[in-house]
Amino acid sequence: MIETQEVSKSYGATQALHALSLTVNPGEVLGLLGPNGAGKTTTIHLLAGFLQPDSGSVVIDGVDVVKNPDEARSRLGYIPENVALYPFLSAMENLQHFSSLAGLKFSREEMAKKLVTSGLAPEAIHRRVSTFSKGMRQKVGIAIATSKNAKALVLDEPASGLDPHASHELSMLVRQVADAGAAVLMATHDLFRAKESCDRVVILQGGKLVQEIDPRSLSANDLEKVYLKQMESGS
Amino acid sequence: MIFKLLLLELRSIRSDGRLLAMVALAMATLFLSTWIGAESQRMAAEGRAAAIETSRQQWEAIDGLSAHGVGHYGSYVYKPSSPLSTLDAGVMPFTGKVVRVEAHVQSPPSHSDAGSWSSLIRLGAFDAGMILSLLIPLLLAFSAFSSVSRDRETGLLRVLVAQGVPLRSILWGKSLAYWCLSLLLVGALIASHVVLDQISGGPLSSDIKTRLLLFGGSHSLYLLIVVLLSVWVSARVSDSRSALMILTIAWLMTSVVLPRVTAEFSSQLFPLKSQITFEDDMAEDRSKGLDGHNPRDERRNEVREQVLKEYGVEKVSDLPVNLGGILMQKDEEYGNLVWDEHFGRRHETVRKQIGVVQAVSFLDPFLAARGLSMAFAGTDQFHDAQFQRQAENYRRDLIRVLNDLDATAGTRRDNGRWNREKIDYATISDFEFESQSVGFALGHRWPEAASLLIWVLFSAALIQRGTDKIPIVGSSR
Numbered sequence: 001m002i003e004t005q006e007v008s009k010s011y012g013a014t015q016a017l018h019a020l021s022l023t024v025n026p027g028e029v030l031g032l033l034g035p036n037g038a039g040k041t042t043t044i045h046l047l048a049g050f051l052q053p054d055s056g057s058v059v060i061d062g063v064d065v066v067k068n069p070d071e072a073r074s075r076l077g078y079i080p081e082n083v084a085l086y087p088f089l090s091a092m093e094n095l096q097h098f099s100s101l102a103g104l105k106f107s108r109e110e111m112a113k114k115l116v117t118s119g120l121a122p123e124a125i126h127r128r129v130s131t132f133s134k135g136m137r138q139k140v141g142i143a144i145a146t147s148k149n150a151k152a153l154v155l156d157e158p159a160s161g162l163d164p165h166a167s168h169e170l171s172m173l174v175r176q177v178a179d180a181g182a183a184v185l186m187a188t189h190d191l192f193r194a195k196e197s198c199d200r201v202v203i204l205q206g207g208k209l210v211q212e213i214d215p216r217s218l219s220a221n222d223l224e225k226v227y228l229k230q231m232e233s234g235s
Numbered sequence: 236m237i238f239k240l241l242l243l244e245l246r247s248i249r250s251d252g253r254l255l256a257m258v259a260l261a262m263a264t265l266f267l268s269t270w271i272g273a274e275s276q277r278m279a280a281e282g283r284a285a286a287i288e289t290s291r292q293q294w295e296a297i298d299g300l301s302a303h304g305v306g307h308y309g310s311y312v313y314k315p316s317s318p319l320s321t322l323d324a325g326v327m328p329f330t331g332k333v334v335r336v337e338a339h340v341q342s343p344p345s346h347s348d349a350g351s352w353s354s355l356i357r358l359g360a361f362d363a364g365m366i367l368s369l370l371i372p373l374l375l376a377f378s379a380f381s382s383v384s385r386d387r388e389t390g391l392l393r394v395l396v397a398q399g400v401p402l403r404s405i406l407w408g409k410s411l412a413y414w415c416l417s418l419l420l421v422g423a424l425i426a427s428h429v430v431l432d433q434i435s436g437g438p439l440s441s442d443i444k445t446r447l448l449l450f451g452g453s454h455s456l457y458l459l460i461v462v463l464l465s466v467w468v469s470a471r472v473s474d475s476r477s478a479l480m481i482l483t484i485a486w487l488m489t490s491v492v493l494p495r496v497t498a499e500f501s502s503q504l505f506p507l508k509s510q511i512t513f514e515d516d517m518a519e520d521r522s523k524g525l526d527g528h529n530p531r532d533e534r535r536n537e538v539r540e541q542v543l544k545e546y547g548v549e550k551v552s553d554l555p556v557n558l559g560g561i562l563m564q565k566d567e568e569y570g571n572l573v574w575d576e577h578f579g580r581r582h583e584t585v586r587k588q589i590g591v592v593q594a595v596s597f598l599d600p601f602l603a604a605r606g607l608s609m610a611f612a613g614t615d616q617f618h619d620a621q622f623q624r625q626a627e628n629y630r631r632d633l634i635r636v637l638n639d640l641d642a643t644a645g646t647r648r649d650n651g652r653w654n655r656e657k658i659d660y661a662t663i664s665d666f667e668f669e670s671q672s673v674g675f676a677l678g679h680r681w682p683e684a685a686s687l688l689i690w691v692l693f694s695a696a697l698i699q700r701g702t703d704k705i706p707i708v709g710s711s712r
Contacts, residue, residue, distance in 0.1 A: 048397050050707040070401055078397035084390035086243065088250035100239060102398045141394070148398070 001025055002047060002152045002183045007056030009042055009207075016042045017207040019056065024183040026151070029174055031198035031215065032187040033227060038204040040187035041081075044156045047185065048078050061151040061183075074102070077150040077182075081157040083141025087130035091115055091140045094129060098144045106147065118143035119162075119169045134161035142170065146177055153177055155186040159193055171197040191227060195220045203230050236400065240408025241415070244382075248412060257374050258416055264370070265424045268363050272321030273431045279332075283313045286333075287665060295661045302641035303563055305660055306634050309337030312626045312666035314344065317613030318443050322428060322450060323364025325614025334623070336630035336666075338567065338637070341517070341574045343510060344623060363424050364608040367454045368601060369490055371420060372461040375413055376482040379465035381475040382409045387709050388475065402470070402702040410459075410466045410698060417458035425451045445673045450611040456687050457604035463694035470705045489601045497602065501591035505584050513577060520573045538565045552647070557655075560642025567634050574627065585616055593682040603686035610676040610683075617679045621671055629666045636663060 002024040009017040017039045024030040032040050045051040046058050049069035058065040061075040085094045095111050106114070115125050120139045129137055138161050145153060155174070159167040167190065174197045178184045188194050194201050195215045201223070203211040211230050215223055248254050290311050297305055314332035331344025383406065386392040395405055425447055432439055439447070465482055472478040508516070542554065542561055551558050589606075596602035609615035645655040677684065 045708055048393070050393060050396065070399060073397055074399040076397065078393070080390050080393055082390055084386070084394055086247065086391075088246060097239070097243060098394065098398050101236060101395065101400050144394070144398070 001059070001061060002030075002154070002185050003057075003059040004043070004046070005057045005059075007043075007046060007053045007058060009039075009046060009051065009053050015207055017046075017053075020204075020207070020209055021056075022185070022202065022209070024152075024185050026181050026183050027178055028200065029178045029184040029186060029198045031194035031201035032185060032204060033189070033191070033194060033201055034187075034204035035231060039207040040204055041156055042207075043204070044078075044154050044185070044187055047152075047154050048076060049073055075151045077145035077148045077153040077177075079138075079141050079145045079153075079155040079158045081160045082134065083137045083144075085129045085137055085140055088128060090126045090128055091120060091132070091136075091143075092125050094140055095143055095147065099147055102148055104147065111143075111147075114143045114147050115140065118146065118173065119166045135163060135166055138162055139166065142173065146173065149180075149182075151182055153182050153184045155184070155188075157188055157190075158186065159188065159190050167193055168196070191224050192220045195223050203227060205230070236404050237407045237411065240400070240404060241411045244409050244412030245415060248378075248416065254378050257378060258420070261366075261371055261374055261420055262423055264366055265363050265420060266427055268361050268366055269321060269424060269427050269431065272324070272362055273428075273435065276316050276321050277435060279316050283315065283332075286311070286313055291665060294663070297660050301655050302637040302644065302658055303338065303560065305658075306338030306563070306637040306641075309335055310633070311335055312629055314622045314626075315668050315670075317618065317670070318432070318439075319428075319446055319450065319612040320614050321431070322362060322424070323608045323612035323614055324362050325364070325609035325612055326616055326619055327614045330619045334626040334630075336626065336633060338563065338634050339570060341570070341578075341627060341630065343514075344626070363428075364450075364454075364605075364612060367421065367424070368457060368604045368608060371417065371458060372490065372601075373486050375417065375458065375461050376465045376486055377479070378416075379409070379413050379462060380469055380479040380482050382413070382466050383470035383705075384472065384475040384478050387706065392707055396707050402705055402707070403699055406466050406470055406698045406702065410463050413462040413466065414455075414459050417462065418455055421451045421455050421458070442670075442673055446611045446613065446676070449673065449676075450608060453604060453607040453611060453684070453687060456691055457600055460600050460687070460690045460694050463691075463698055467694070467697045467701065470702070473706055473709060489599045493595065493599045494602055494605070497592055497595045497599075501588040504591060505587040507581065507584050507588075513581065517573055517577050520576070521570050534565070534569060535562055538562055552652075555647060557642045557645060560638045560640070563641065564635060564638035567631070567638060571631055578623070578627070582620055585620070589616060593680075593686075596683050596686040597689065600687055600690040603683040603690070606680055606683040607687065610680040611673070613671065613676070615676075615680075617675070618671055621675075622668065625668055626666065633663065 002022070004020055004022045006019045006021055007017055008015070008019055020039070020043065022030070022043075032043065034040050042051065046053055047060065047065065049058075049065045049072055052066060060072040063072040063075060065072040086097065089097065092108065092111050092115065095115060096106070099106055099111075112122070112125055116122055118139045120136060120143070124132070124136060129140060132140070138158065142158065145155075153174075158174075159170055162170060171193050174184055174186060178199075186194070186198065195218070198215050201213045201215045202209050203213070211226075213223065213226060218226065294310055297308060300308060312334050314327075314334075316327070320327055328348040331347050333346040334344050335342040383392065386395070392405070396402065428447065429439065464485075468481050468485075469475070469478045472481060538561065539551070539558065542556075542558060543549065543551070546554055546556070548554055592602055593606065596606060606615065610617070640658055641655070644658055648654050
């Protein structure tokens with residue numbers, strides 16, 4: 001489970017989050033929508049323990065992130081908007097390295113399968129990632145995060161740089177992870193993918209949760225209309 | 236985990252062409268300086284051997300001079316180079332390496348390299364010790380300043396931390412990787428020195444081996460401090476540019492400004508007399524007596540009366556010995572007391588000056604590294620003072636032998652005049668310098684060793700326990 005209770009965070013005079021409370025249950029995918037600067041990335045960084053909240057609590061799978069960040073991170077998978085990897089290593093070497101740092105060990109076949117499942121072409125597996133496009137790096141990042149089999153997965157605009165096919169595969173993968181019992185929180189601008197993979201969607205605006213939507217009850221176009229209406233009323 | 240991160244960081248360094256070029260440049264500079272040092276030492280040794288030979292020939296060619304005359308004729312002693320001066324010349328280029336030994340006069344060492352070479356030496360010796368303590372730290376700071384901040388800016392730090400890697404492990408991995416580079420440089424330097432030594436000489440003595448080990452060890456510890464602090468600054472400061480600025484300023488302050496300010500401050504606090512004043516004061520004390528109430532003439536009369544009483548005679552012409560030789564030796568012994576007093580005071584002042592530098596070394600590990608480097612190379616002020624002391628002891632022994640010969644080697648004629656025997660001066664041996672053990676170096680430089688160890692512990696504690704406030708995401712979020 002992913003849980004934030006009354007979490008606030010400011011950067012100097014700028015209040016990034018106002019008493020945000022969210023809960024993502026196991027097996028659920030929650031979409032975090034909002035314009036630039038709404039507080040989506042700040043929320044993700046607080047969940048991963050990269051930032052400390054000014055007030056409130058952040059809990060991953062029952063572990064307080066502030067009090068026990070290392071333990072909380074061991075239960076968390078994280079995919080950033082721009083996945084950074086070791087450019088002088090191949091995709092497989094990167095996966096091997098990051099997995100071993102997390103205390104995991106996979107055979108070469110298993111790693112190849114995970115990379116392919118994440119959408120990477122088989123012929124790219126042994127290539128240095130310095131030759132990769134942003135989308136290809138993103139796929140390696142997805143493989144790294146999902147191979148932890150973490151109880152919680154947070155994704156910060158993971159489809160950024162992915163082609164439509166790869167984005168669709170990512171949606172399917174996220175769904176699979178959730179179906180396997182993980183709580184998934186995904187910040188995204190892509191309403192179509194949110195509709196495709198999320199059980200619930202919340203809209204953040206000015207650091208506040210302003211609306212919660214069940215995307216399954218709406219078409220993608222209707223979801224966009226609701227979102228735009230919220231943005232107009234908020235501004 | 237740290238070992239995995241260390242290996243990966245080494246691969247990262249290996250893939251960075253600019254960094255490899257810097258390491259290659261540093262290694263080439265170290266090799267070049269060692270080779271230049273070895274060549275200089277070889278030339279200096281040849282020059283010294285030729286000078287000793289010439290002095291010996293001149294000495295053995297003395298004919299017809301009285302022992303006292305030979306005392307005035309005098310000789311020279313030549314300072315040998317420390318075997319490790321190829322690695323760190325220390326203060327030796329600025330101190331004299333030849334001492335004239337003669338009766339009545341305690342000459343200061345002369346013919347320093349700085350005085351006789353081109354003005355290049357005045358810019359500081361181009362030696363491995365200086366390169367390791369001044370240049371390599373700057374290269375390490377330039378290499379490590381972005382080691383963490385770059386990963387933060389690219390987002391790699393977030394991916395690593397999200398995998399459950401503790402920040403301190405990341406910092407240790409990076410620090411140890413850069414330290415491995417340092418060890419590579421120090422190790423290659425030591426190996427090249429050993430090879431050059433094997434080519435030019437024989438096997439190294441155990442004392443030199445220990446000194447070499449401690450020389451490399453002290454530099455390695457200093458470079459560890461530089462690496463740990465550079466990585467910590469890179470982690471603690473929000474962006475690479477700020478980290479570079481902080482490290483460059485820190486290098487400038489600790490390696491350039493503070494050492495000079497400290498040296499100036501110590502000489503203001505404990506000023507040394509100029510060489511002219513030093514010699515004038517000694518001459519005056521020798522003439523008037525150390526307390527100013529025991530002039531030379533009175534001292535001579537006292538000795539004369541004592542000798543006459545000892546031999547039970549009334550007149551000098553009845554003495555079975557040459558009174559002149561005895562008077563000369565007694566005057567020499569008084570001069571020795573004066574020299575001991577003045578040299579002792581001067582040495583004490585230098586010790587106090589070094590004490591100030593040693594105290595400041597607890598704030599500035601560069602000073603600690605420099606002090607230890609020179610001490611283990613056998614080229615610091617303490618080792619130099621040993622040469623002066625041994626040269627003076629040789630002078631005293633030589634003049635005493637000559638004065639004894641002047642007093643006893645002869646017979647009294649019937650007319651009361653002293654008839655000197657012909658003396659073979661070739662039997663008098665040359666000066667032989669007794670080098671100091673490594674314990675001598677450690678005995679004088681323990682504050683610097685303590686400072687370096689404290690700095691290592693402090694830097695390691697920063698990495699181990701000071702990660703709480705290290706930002707994982709950049710200021711731009």
